Amino acid sequence: MWVFGPLFNYMIYDLSSHYDNTHSQYRSTSSFWNQPEKASDSWNWKCLLKLRVLAENFVKCTIGNGRRASFWFDNWTPLSPLINSIGTDGPRNLRVPLNAKVCDTCNQDGWSLTNPRSEESLRLHTYLTTISLPSDTQKKDTYDWVVDGKTYAGYSSKAMWAVLRPRAAAVGWFSSVWFKGATPRHAFTMWTANLDRLPTKSRLLGWGMNIDPTCGLCSLHLECRDHLLLSCDFALFIWNAVCIRLQLPQVSFSSWPDLLDWTRTKHVNSPSTLRKLVAQSVIYAIWKQRNNHLHNQTYILPSLIFKEIDREIKNSITARRLKKRFMNLMSCWLH
Numbered sequence: 001m002w003v004f005g006p007l008f009n010y011m012i013y014d015l016s017s018h019y020d021n022t023h024s025q026y027r028s029t030s031s032f033w034n035q036p037e038k039a040s041d042s043w044n045w046k047c048l049l050k051l052r053v054l055a056e057n058f059v060k061c062t063i064g065n066g067r068r069a070s071f072w073f074d075n076w077t078p079l080s081p082l083i084n085s086i087g088t089d090g091p092r093n094l095r096v097p098l099n100a101k102v103c104d105t106c107n108q109d110g111w112s113l114t115n116p117r118s119e120e121s122l123r124l125h126t127y128l129t130t131i132s133l134p135s136d137t138q139k140k141d142t143y144d145w146v147v148d149g150k151t152y153a154g155y156s157s158k159a160m161w162a163v164l165r166p167r168a169a170a171v172g173w174f175s176s177v178w179f180k181g182a183t184p185r186h187a188f189t190m191w192t193a194n195l196d197r198l199p200t201k202s203r204l205l206g207w208g209m210n211i212d213p214t215c216g217l218c219s220l221h222l223e224c225r226d227h228l229l230l231s232c233d234f235a236l237f238i239w240n241a242v243c244i245r246l247q248l249p250q251v252s253f254s255s256w257p258d259l260l261d262w263t264r265t266k267h268v269n270s271p272s273t274l275r276k277l278v279a280q281s282v283i284y285a286i287w288k289q290r291n292n293h294l295h296n297q298t299y300i301l302p303s304l305i306f307k308e309i310d311r312e313i314k315n316s317i318t319a320r321r322l323k324k325r326f327m328n329l330m331s332c333w334l335h
């Protein structure tokens with residue numbers, strides 16, 4: 001969602017503007033909100049389509065001339081998208097086609113909807129009496145991200161995170177993900193992995209995609225989060241290298257909570273801050289390598305990935321060496 005926020009803005013504003021004209025050929029084109037997903041669609045596009053159910057709660061439309069806004073799919077009334085509140089019978093009952101724009105449902109004399117047949121339709125009629133009719137003398141319809149009643153000019157990942165994060169579950173894992181001195185891109189990947197929302201193949205299968213389900217790094221097991229990041233041979237090599245460096249016994253994480261416990265364990269030679277720093281760096285590096293292999297057919301040996309992790313950790317500690325928690329970490333990492 002965070003990664004795709006700017007793309008959503010593009011879809012909502014720029015793609016909609018293609019419809020915002022008087023050329024009839026566009027009138028039959030469906031809105032972004034009801035585009036069907038096709039097998040030939042790109043991965044990014046499919047992700048965007050799947051995130052619509054989340055985004056539609058936050059993207060509000062203000063009607064101007066009514067030429068851009070989809071009558072059924074845009075969030076332009078307090079009733080949420082009308083296709084949700086009135087239902088799929090709505091287009092037939094109100095005699096408003098599924099691809100209608102708001103301007104199609106009125107003329108200079110007023111709204112041209114059929115008489116309401118349901119409570120929700122009645123609420124819609126009532127609401128329409130409270131707003132001015134769309135007309136060509138008004139500005140274009142506009143879209144805003146509205147989060148917790150506050151309007152944002154563009155997509156705000158900070159506001160979205162604040163409203164979507166699972167607060168109740170935050171207690172147990174929060175300190176393993178968000179700690180002072182964390183590298184933001186590493187913390188973000190860790191946070192996404194912690195929620196099991198990285199688009200691993202097992203999750204993509206769950207979304208109905210027809211893909212090879214085997215692990216992108218070893219090709220031996222189903223690619224789920226815990227296998228890919230914890231128990232795949234590729235991951236095991238890196239975790240073992242980390243343990244050797246920290247002078248700790250070899251670890252074998254049987255589940256994600258095992259990893260979180262490991263990051264919170266205090267030890268004189270491997271303080272919790274160092275473990276969190278290392279764990280996030282490892283998770284980030286494995287996920288990056290998996291994507292490189294999958295999308296670019298680039299395979300780098302785990303020994304070289306560990307060298308990269310080593311360099312990242314040294315850089316992170318050096319950059320934060322004046323912070324109290326980081327002062328002794330370099331000697332712990334290098335001994």
Ligand SMILES: [Zn+2]
Pocket residue numbers: 215216217218219220221227228232233234
């Ligand atoms: Zn594997």
